[in-house]
Every structure is written in structure tokens, then in C-alpha cells.
Amino acid sequence: MTNKEKYKQAFSVLHTSEDFTMEVEKMAKLNNVKRNKMLTAAAAIALCVIVGGSTTAYAANLGNIQRQIQIWFKGDQTDAIMNIKTTGNTAEYEVICEHENGTVHSMHGGGVALDDKSAEARPLTEEEIMEHLNEPNVFYEDDGSAWVYFYDQKMEITDKFNDDGVCRVQVQHGDITYYMTIYYQQGWHMNTDKYVD
Amino acid sequence: MKKDLKKLMECYQQNLYAVAFNVCKSKEDAEDAVQETFLQYYTGNYIFESEQHIRAWLIRVTINKAKNANRTFWRQNKMSLEEYMETLTFETLESEHLFEAVMAMPQKYRIVIHLFYYEDYSIKEIADSLHISESNVKVRLSRGRTMLKSMLQEEWDDDK
Structure with missing residues (x-):
């Protein structure tokens, strides 16, 4: 008997429980409901708040802007489109990029920054968002x-x-x-x- | 291509369970890892090129999920390896010794040995599956064999 045959014989004793297949089928049916809940949770944690001592000048009337940028995504430098929407003292951003394998990804985030001197909240600047994306x-x-x-x-x-x-x-x-x-x-x-x- | 879940389970359930058990040494965690893998296959938007591609994906995902199960904190109060082994009926005493010897090895050697001897994986396939280099696989395989030889003596042949 070869080592492979001995090994296969030894590990052929391992079997799943009798109701294993039924369990998987049951869970597969229930899974769509669970996935929807998970997606909601993921959306809720997407918002990030950056609080720090930035002295970057900020244009108060930034409004909605769109930029074509280059970011590092999963180890590859790739073109992306960044949309920034400013409301009050909060900036929200969305970055859409296409990975080299053809899949399209979108990243969301945003928040406020606290000014060093006045400690007042203000929207994140474009540079701060880029800095965050490159972390x-x-x-x-x-x-x-x-x-x-x-x-x-x-x-x-x-x-x-x-x-x-x-x-x-x-x-x-x-x-x-x-x-x-x-x-x-x-x-x-x-x-x-x-x-x- | 994408196979029907039922057919997929018939084909791969036991092999995936053996792979998962080899990683986490727990019946419950191994079953959870295999279940999660099948569910991911079922719910995911995957396109596979071939049957071989499906098999490789299933094994890779099962290994990673079994590794993840190892680090969940509610692993306590599960059947110990010794208790589980008492429920298994080995064909021969040699088989039982071999099983025990493999379980006594560190995980990084155990999984390479399992993929090679049970799944008939090549060095390259093991490397791809575990995201390690081929030379690393060769080292782990060689050390694993040495460990088995030292534990099993004449019950384990020298591989060329």
C-alpha cells in the first residue's frame, strides 16, 4: 500500500453529520433575508469621521465636485472618479474605480475635521480625503x-x-x-x- | 459554469469536510466551514471555467473558513478531538495511528500533507491554494513527511 493509499484510508473515516445536506439547503433558502440585513449594517458603518490637526485651507463653497483621480486599489494604481458632496460642515465622498480584473468598485465615506485653532468642525478637504484613501x-x-x-x-x-x-x-x-x-x-x-x- | 448546489454537495461534501477538519480539528467548526463555503457558492455571483476551477475554489474557501473558525471565541464546549476520535471507526490500527500522527502535526504542515496525499494536489496547486511559494510548499511537505516518518516509523514509507 502506498502512502497516498494509507492516507486516504485513514481519512475516509471522516463524514459530515446525517442532517448536514438538509441544513445547508435550509440555510440557503434563509440566506437572502440575512444578506439584506448585513448590507444595511455595512452601509451604516461606511461613514468615517476624521478628527485631526489639519491646517489645510478649505474652500467653504466647495459644493458638489467631481474629479478624475488616480488611487491605489488592492495594490494596483488605477483611474477613479471621485464625487464630493458638501452639506453644512460635512463632506461625503464616493470613489468609483475599475479594478484591472474588470470589476467595478465603489467606496463611500466622509465626515468632518476639527480645525486646529478654533476647534470648529468643518468638512474634509479634497486633499484630506485623498490622504485617507491612500492609507x-x-x-x-x-x-x-x-x-x-x-x-x-x-x-x-x-x-x-x-x-x-x-x-x-x-x-x-x-x-x-x-x-x-x-x-x-x-x-x-x-x-x-x-x-x- | 455553475453547478447545482445539491449535486455539488454530493460530489464534494466529504472531501471538503476532511480538508476543514484537517485545519481546525473540530467536527462542529469543520461542518460550519463547509456549510459556509456551500452557502457562499450558492449566493455568490461566481462564474467558473471548469469543474477543476470549482473544486479548487471550494477547497481554497473551505481552508480559509476553517482557519477563521479557529479564531472564533465561542469554540469552547465543543467535542474535543479525543472524544471525536472515539466515535470514529478506523479500518486498521495503522490508519488510526496515521490519523493521530497527522493531528499531532502543526497546522501549516498538516494542511500541505493533506492536500498532497488526500486531494492529490500538485506542488503548484498547493502553492496557489495556500497563497505560498512552491519552494515553501516543498519545505513544508518535506518536514511533514519527516515528522510522519519519525512518529510512525515503519508504518510510513519513505517518499522519493
Whole structure:
């Protein structure tokens, strides 16, 4: 008997429970309802608020603008269209880009920035939004793998989470190093000096 | 191409369960990983080029979902590996020893060994599936074999 035959014989003892197939079929029927709920939750967390000491000048009458920009998306530099809508002291943005594999992606976000001196809230500027878009990003792929992307770098982190579902990685671009603490599918913290929990 | 879910389960359910169990060493987590994989296949908008493509996708997704199950905090109070093994009926004592030996190996060697010996995957296919280099696969395979040989002695042949 070859090693392969021995191995297959040993592992042929593994079988799913008797009601496994029925369970999957039942869950498949229920799944559409669950997916709709998840999409609503994802939309609710898409809004991000950036509070920081920016001194960038801001044009108060920015209104609605559209820009053709270049962003790094999943390790590839790609053309994108950015729409910014300003309402009161909040700026919302939408970025639409086409990945090189042909899929179209859209990213949404926005929020306010607090002015350094007056501490008054104001909408994010175009530059601040671009800065935010160029920060490291974490993606969970359909195949269950997890990745960190930063400019042209991509790092698989699927196996780097500890038992508590926390992963710490550093990414670097030029002089800047980001220390990222990533909570499995629950967001991440990053800092340019140290890991923050 | 996209196959009917029922047919897909008939074809791959047991193999995927074996792969998932190999990663997470838990009956419940392995079944959850396989269930989630089938559900993702069912609900996702995937187009596959061939049967081989479907199989590779299912195995890759199952492995990742089983790895994810390893880090969920509600894993407690599940059947231990020892308890589960008592429910299994091995054909021979050698099979039981081999199963135990594989389960005693670290996960990164276990999964490479499983894909090679159970799924008949090539080095390249293992590398693609695990997102690691072919040379890394060769190293893991070689170390895995050495571990098995040292644990099983004459019950495991030297692979060329």
C-alpha cells in the first residue's frame, strides 16, 4: 500500500453529520433575508469621521465636485472618479474605480475635521480625503483570505491573527511606517509611532 | 459554469469536510466551514471555467473558513478531538495511528500533507491554494513527511 493509499484510508473515516445536506439547503433558502440585513449594517458603518490637526485651507463653497483621480486599489494604481458632496460642515465622498480584473468598485465615506485653532468642525478637504484613501486598507476576500494593501504593497494576513482574532503588522511607504492592529472583521487601529490597542 | 448546489454537495461534501477538519480539528467548526463555503457558492455571483476551477475554489474557501473558525471565541464546549476520535471507526490500527500522527502535526504542515496525499494536489496547486511559494510548499511537505516518518516509523514509507 502506498502512502497516498494509507492516507486516504485513514481519512475516509471522516463524514459530515446525517442532517448536514438538509441544513445547508435550509440555510440557503434563509440566506437572502440575512444578506439584506448585513448590507444595511455595512452601509451604516461606511461613514468615517476624521478628527485631526489639519491646517489645510478649505474652500467653504466647495459644493458638489467631481474629479478624475488616480488611487491605489488592492495594490494596483488605477483611474477613479471621485464625487464630493458638501452639506453644512460635512463632506461625503464616493470613489468609483475599475479594478484591472474588470470589476467595478465603489467606496463611500466622509465626515468632518476639527480645525486646529478654533476647534470648529468643518468638512474634509479634497486633499484630506485623498490622504485617507491612500492609507493602508484591509480587505476580506470572498475566499476567506484577509489582506492589507498599501500603495503597491499587498500582504496576506489570514494566518497572522492570534487566538483572540487580533493581528499586528507594519507597513511602510517612504518615511512613513504604519503600525496596524487589526481585529478580525471588526476594523483596525493604526498609528505612525506604535501599535495601539 | 455553475453547478447545482445539491449535486455539488454530493460530489464534494466529504472531501471538503476532511480538508476543514484537517485545519481546525473540530467536527462542529469543520461542518460550519463547509456549510459556509456551500452557502457562499450558492449566493455568490461566481462564474467558473471548469469543474477543476470549482473544486479548487471550494477547497481554497473551505481552508480559509476553517482557519477563521479557529479564531472564533465561542469554540469552547465543543467535542474535543479525543472524544471525536472515539466515535470514529478506523479500518486498521495503522490508519488510526496515521490519523493521530497527522493531528499531532502543526497546522501549516498538516494542511500541505493533506492536500498532497488526500486531494492529490500538485506542488503548484498547493502553492496557489495556500497563497505560498512552491519552494515553501516543498519545505513544508518535506518536514511533514519527516515528522510522519519519525512518529510512525515503519508504518510510513519513505517518499522519493
